[in-house]
Structures are given as structure tokens and as C-alpha cells.
Amino acid sequence: MSYVPSKVLSNEQVYGNYYILVVRTLRKLRKTPLPPQFSMVWVPGVDLIPLSYAYYENGLAKFFYKVVGEGTKSLSLRKPGDVIAISEPIGQSFIEIEKPVFLVGGSGIAPVLYYTKYLESFSGIWGVKHGELAEALITRFPKLKVLAVASEDCTFGFCGKLTDYLDKLNLNSNELVLVSGPTEMVKRVCSWLKGRSVKSGLVIAETLVKCGLGACGSCVIGGVLLCRDGPVIGCEAF
Ligand SMILES: Cc1cc2nc3c(=O)[nH]c(=O)nc-3n(C[C@H](O)[C@H](O)[C@H](O)COP(=O)(O)OP(=O)(O)OC[C@H]3O[C@@H](n4cnc5c(N)ncnc54)[C@H](O)[C@@H]3O)c2cc1C
Ligand code: FES
Structure with a gap:
């Protein structure tokens, strides 16, 4: 999977364990992410964290996340100017919908x-x-x-x-x-x-995502690979 280095512009604590990370990609993503696609956010030396796009426009990406463990904790400590990386968008977009x-x-x-x-x-x-x-x-x-x-x-x-x-x-x-x-x-x-x-x-849906490429099978849920065919799947899977 290809990753794009991205500079942290802000990483604001919104309330309690909830943060909004804003990054500027240092080169263009090949594809513009659309809801509800996600990326693997790479915190150098620590972890890869799947996060949904909360916003994207011309290389400016926002992620809204909750600190739950080591990976998200270390993400919350990134400061403006730090460089992390985000993967190309993963999963299928699902926007041809009316009044959901x-x-x-x-x-x-x-x-x-x-x-x-x-x-x-x-x-x-x-x-x-x-x-x-x-x-x-x-x-x-x-x-x-x-x-x-x-x-x-x-x-x-x-x-x-x-x-x-x-x-x-x-x-x-x-x-x-x-x-x-x-x-x-x-x-x-x-x-x-x-x-x-x-x-x-x-x-x-959310589940364990490792490769994000449809190769390792760790994200199977309701018989589909979340990273390839999701993240939108039928309620029957639950
Ligand atoms: C497709 C996808 C999109 C996602 N988008 C977002 C997003 O936009 N914002 C966001 O905050 N999270 C999102 N998540 C969840 C996020 O990826 C995990 O919270 C994160 O990977 C946890 O990493 P960690 O190293 O901090 O915690 P870990 O050490 O991996 O987990 C710590 C503990 O928290 C539990 N845990 C893990 N995930 C969650 C969770 N989501 N809520 C409560 N407990 C949890 C684990 O079971 C474990 O007990 C998404 C997950 C997927 C698969
Ligand atoms: S995360 Fe490996 S197949 Fe989906």
C-alpha cells in the first residue's frame, strides 16, 4: 500500500479523549477520499491506525478520533510540524444516497x-x-x-x-x-x-484492519473483506 507523508497542522483535544487531527499531505493522494472511506494513519515507530475521513479537500485532511490505546495515545501527542503518513483511501465510497x-x-x-x-x-x-x-x-x-x-x-x-x-x-x-x-x-x-x-x-463497520489490501483476511466481517468491499455492510452481519 502506498503512503503519503503528511505534516500535522493541528491536533486539538475536542473534549476528554476525543481529538481532531488536521494534516496537509506533502504530495497529492492518487484518489480523493469519499465518505465513508478511511486511511491507515502511520505514527512513525508506533502503529498504523485505521481512521475514517472526517474531511478532505485538496490535500487537507481531518480525522476525528478517540484515544483508546497506545496507538491513538501516541497520535494524540503529535504536534504541529510533525510528519506522519496516511495511506491512499481504503474501502468503497457510498455517497449515491438520498436523505439517509x-x-x-x-x-x-x-x-x-x-x-x-x-x-x-x-x-x-x-x-x-x-x-x-x-x-x-x-x-x-x-x-x-x-x-x-x-x-x-x-x-x-x-x-x-x-x-x-x-x-x-x-x-x-x-x-x-x-x-x-x-x-x-x-x-x-x-x-x-x-x-x-x-x-x-x-x-x-469497524473491525481489525492489518494489510488494508484485501490480502490478509483479518478484516472479514459478515463474509466480506471490510478493507476491500466495506466499510458499508448489511445489518445482517451483526
Ligand atoms: C475502518 C475503520 C475506521 C475507523 N475510524 C475511526 C475513526 O474515524 N475514529 C476513531 O476514533 N476510531 C476509528 N476506528 C477505530 C480505531 O482504528 C481504533 O480505535 C484504533 O485502531 C485503536 O488503536 P490503539 O492502538 O489506540 O488501541 P488498541 O491498543 O488497538 O486498543 C485498545 C483497547 O481499545 C479497544 N478498542 C479498539 N478500538 C476501539 C474503539 N473504536 N472504541 C472503543 N474501544 C476500542 C480494544 O479492543 C482494546 O481493548 C476505525 C476503525 C476501523 C477499522
Ligand atoms: S486488512 Fe487484510 S484483508 Fe482487509
Whole structure:
């Protein structure tokens, strides 16, 4: 896989363990990434981390990420001027859609941020533990305002979990639902969707990605290779 050296422009702590990394690629990517594609972000000497594009335009890329382990921790310590590298975009784009309904948990919002650049109209719910995260991210990506927020600490939007509010959604049979977030939440939403007549229930999935080339098989999920055919796959896989 080919990697493009990229200079860190900023790496801002948005709230708690959540950061936005902004990089400028030092040469052009061969292909412009489109939602919900991702890249392997190489932190020299530490790790390769799959991250979804939150934004891309003319060599300026943004990634929204949560620090969960050693790789993301060391990424969070990169400073403006440091050089990292990002791979060419991985996976299939999925943008020929109209008015999707997003049901998103936590850092699963990352690919939705990039969708806001391409979609005229969308709706849905974003579930967060802490309302402050939603507040901080909406300030930076104002189109997110369209989503209802459910915060577990009851400080922003609805009080409670996203799954507490599913039955309040008025879905019809033309609706395309895109689910993204922690596996447990995805499973619950997909199982709820089974009883609904929607056009389709799809997941922007995450799993273990190693080669990113469709060669090692580590990313198989629901019978498909996430890095080659995903990251959008059917709810049936969950
Ligand atoms: C296609 C794809 C796109 C992704 N896009 C994003 C993105 O845009 N933003 C983002 O924040 N993350 C994203 N992720 C998840 C991200 O790649 C992982 O969080 C990261 O690789 C963890 O690396 P680490 O070395 O910090 O932690 P590790 O040491 O690998 O893991 C530390 C611990 O955290 C757990 N863990 C791993 N991933 C997650 C997670 N996502 N949430 C909670 N716990 C986790 C592990 O099971 C382990 O217990 C994406 C993953 C994939 C496959
Ligand atoms: S990560 Fe190796 S096949 Fe997908």
C-alpha cells in the first residue's frame, strides 16, 4: 500500500479523549477520499491506525478520533510540524444516497462528519456519553445540528441513550438507515431495525484492519473483506 507523508497542522483535544487531527499531505493522494472511506494513519515507530475521513479537500485532511490505546495515545501527542503518513483511501465510497437516517454512537460520528460535506439532507440521532462532546463538535461541524443528540449525562439534547429513543423515530419504507458506533450499540440498533420496514439498514463497520489490501483476511466481517468491499455492510452481519 502506498503512503503519503503528511505534516500535522493541528491536533486539538475536542473534549476528554476525543481529538481532531488536521494534516496537509506533502504530495497529492492518487484518489480523493469519499465518505465513508478511511486511511491507515502511520505514527512513525508506533502503529498504523485505521481512521475514517472526517474531511478532505485538496490535500487537507481531518480525522476525528478517540484515544483508546497506545496507538491513538501516541497520535494524540503529535504536534504541529510533525510528519506522519496516511495511506491512499481504503474501502468503497457510498455517497449515491438520498436523505439517509444516521443512528450513531460515540466516535462512530467520524465518517458522518465527512458525509455532511456531501449530503444536502439527512437526519438521525447521535448518542454520546457526555453532552459536552456533542456541543464541542457541533461548534466545529455546524451541519451536525440536524441530528438529534441523546446524552447519557443528560446535559445536551435528549436525556439517555440513543437506543432509548429509537421507537420515537418515524421511519418509512423508503428510508435508508446508516448505523455507526460501538459494536454493542450497532447490534442493538440492527436488531431493532429487523422489525421495521425500511429500504435498508446498513452499517459503517469497524473491525481489525492489518494489510488494508484485501490480502490478509483479518478484516472479514459478515463474509466480506471490510478493507476491500466495506466499510458499508448489511445489518445482517451483526
Ligand atoms: C475502518 C475503520 C475506521 C475507523 N475510524 C475511526 C475513526 O474515524 N475514529 C476513531 O476514533 N476510531 C476509528 N476506528 C477505530 C480505531 O482504528 C481504533 O480505535 C484504533 O485502531 C485503536 O488503536 P490503539 O492502538 O489506540 O488501541 P488498541 O491498543 O488497538 O486498543 C485498545 C483497547 O481499545 C479497544 N478498542 C479498539 N478500538 C476501539 C474503539 N473504536 N472504541 C472503543 N474501544 C476500542 C480494544 O479492543 C482494546 O481493548 C476505525 C476503525 C476501523 C477499522
Ligand atoms: S486488512 Fe487484510 S484483508 Fe482487509
